Amino acid sequence: MDGDRTSTVPDHELRSVPRMDAALADPRLAAAVDRLGRGLVKSVVAGVQDRARAGEIPASEVTDRAVAALPATASALQPVINATGVLLHTNLGRAPLSPAARDAVCAAAGTTDLELDLDSGRRSRRGRSAVEALLRQVPPAEAAQIVNNGAAALVLAATALAQGREIVVSRGELVEIGDGFRLPDLLACTGARLREVGTTNRTELADYASAVGPGTGFVLKVHPSNFVVTGFTRAVGVAELSRLAVPVVADIGSGLLSPEPALRDEPDAGTWLRAGASLVTASGDKLLGGPQCGLVLGRADLVERLARHPLARATRVDKLTLAALEATLRGPATPVHRALHADPRRLRERAERLAGDLRERGLDCRAVDSEAVIGGGGAPGVTLPSAAVSLPASCAAPLRRARPAVMGRVEGGRCLLDLRAVPEEADPALAAAARHACAPAPAGTDETGG
Numbered sequence: 001m002d003g004d005r006t007s008t009v010p011d012h013e014l015r016s017v018p019r020m021d022a023a024l025a026d027p028r029l030a031a032a033v034d035r036l037g038r039g040l041v042k043s044v045v046a047g048v049q050d051r052a053r054a055g056e057i058p059a060s061e062v063t064d065r066a067v068a069a070l071p072a073t074a075s076a077l078q079p080v081i082n083a084t085g086v087l088l089h090t091n092l093g094r095a096p097l098s099p100a101a102r103d104a105v106c107a108a109a110g111t112t113d114l115e116l117d118l119d120s121g122r123r124s125r126r127g128r129s130a131v132e133a134l135l136r137q138v139p140p141a142e143a144a145q146i147v148n149n150g151a152a153a154l155v156l157a158a159t160a161l162a163q164g165r166e167i168v169v170s171r172g173e174l175v176e177i178g179d180g181f182r183l184p185d186l187l188a189c190t191g192a193r194l195r196e197v198g199t200t201n202r203t204e205l206a207d208y209a210s211a212v213g214p215g216t217g218f219v220l221k222v223h224p225s226n227f228v229v230t231g232f233t234r235a236v237g238v239a240e241l242s243r244l245a246v247p248v249v250a251d252i253g254s255g256l257l258s259p260e261p262a263l264r265d266e267p268d269a270g271t272w273l274r275a276g277a278s279l280v281t282a283s284g285d286k287l288l289g290g291p292q293c294g295l296v297l298g299r300a301d302l303v304e305r306l307a308r309h310p311l312a313r314a315t316r317v318d319k320l321t322l323a324a325l326e327a328t329l330r331g332p333a334t335p336v337h338r339a340l341h342a343d344p345r346r347l348r349e350r351a352e353r354l355a356g357d358l359r360e361r362g363l364d365c366r367a368v369d370s371e372a373v374i375g376g377g378g379a380p381g382v383t384l385p386s387a388a389v390s391l392p393a394s395c396a397a398p399l400r401r402a403r404p405a406v407m408g409r410v411e412g413g414r415c416l417l418d419l420r421a422v423p424e425e426a427d428p429a430l431a432a433a434a435r436h437a438c439a440p441a442p443a444g445t446d447e448t449g450g
């Protein structure tokens, strides 16, 4: 790419590019080898050496530049400040964990008493304390099983309760959740047969009643979490469905355990179980604000059948997830909860302060009103009043490449940094990233980036 530039690098400059072993002898890089591993540090140094040989940087700066280019961890995953205004952003890993959950993950990361009773020295039930914490928050649930994600919870229920049998479900609830994940396809691959009843817009209890028979595994109720149907519609609620003589499995999606006043149309596990659902399935990393996992709550005999099914082993969660989930349930308000309940006036104040600070540094920046959404396929149609820092659209790419990265949203030719999903503690980091990434380019340079 820079062939002609390479040829202009003088020989003495090429010779003074430090060799790998010389660079690795630098105490900072030697420490990085201990922390990140030799291969990773070598690849960073090699990249910087190449740039020096191409004449892009002076040979004398190779070690310093390599130190600056070292990643924070040995994983390529980067922390991102979510300034998109989408509270649960699937591409950003959905729910951010609370500090309590992060601590619990770290504590459980080594060897831990996952399946051991330290008092007696005997084996104990894996995940017992996480299940206890869950049941405490959902009193109508007799038992619970924690699996890998919401989809796994459905697959396990369908396999254990309806393989070779029928799942009766309304045509209005055979939804695609996102990224091509279609509920009917998922259920069909368990060996259960789907018995569709009603129409897209209207299904009556009688439709279910005439389909239910000896071959029914269960009736499935799905909360269509990412769209709303309006007009001439009718759906049958859990209470009515529970009058049928078969189990009702209800997929709430969001993971709300009890009613959330800010989201009146979102069902919660406690309410649907009280209404008569035999089992409720949900995700842990949506509105519950915890780690990715799937929850199955409800009748003890059915949960037991799921837990004993061979597939339960294939959907088993790891210790890190159990630790994070339990700390989410027992700990203080989650970041998702805080974002959902943030005071719009406070968001505006933060936006004004950030924008003022950036304007002082010469940036084209102002505070604007904004609208945030829940996202993650939840609470369609709900918008939350918010505030944003508005910057030129050209800031979006350099902000993404900042460390920590900042992900905003480009709207109306501006890059908006919506503060609703940004914890207030992250404001200084956000400001620093914006100052650095959007600094007016000194005259004579061409900072286009790619």
Ligand SMILES: *Cc1c(COP(=O)(O)O)cnc(C)c1O
Pocket (backbone or CB within 6 Å): 149, 150, 151, 152, 177, 222, 223, 224, 225, 226, 251, 252, 253, 254, 282, 283, 284, 293, 294, 376, 377
């Ligand atoms: C999100 C969702 C799922 C899938 O849950 P994952 O945790 O993403 O596997 C299933 N059903 C509904 C209604 C959902 O909203």
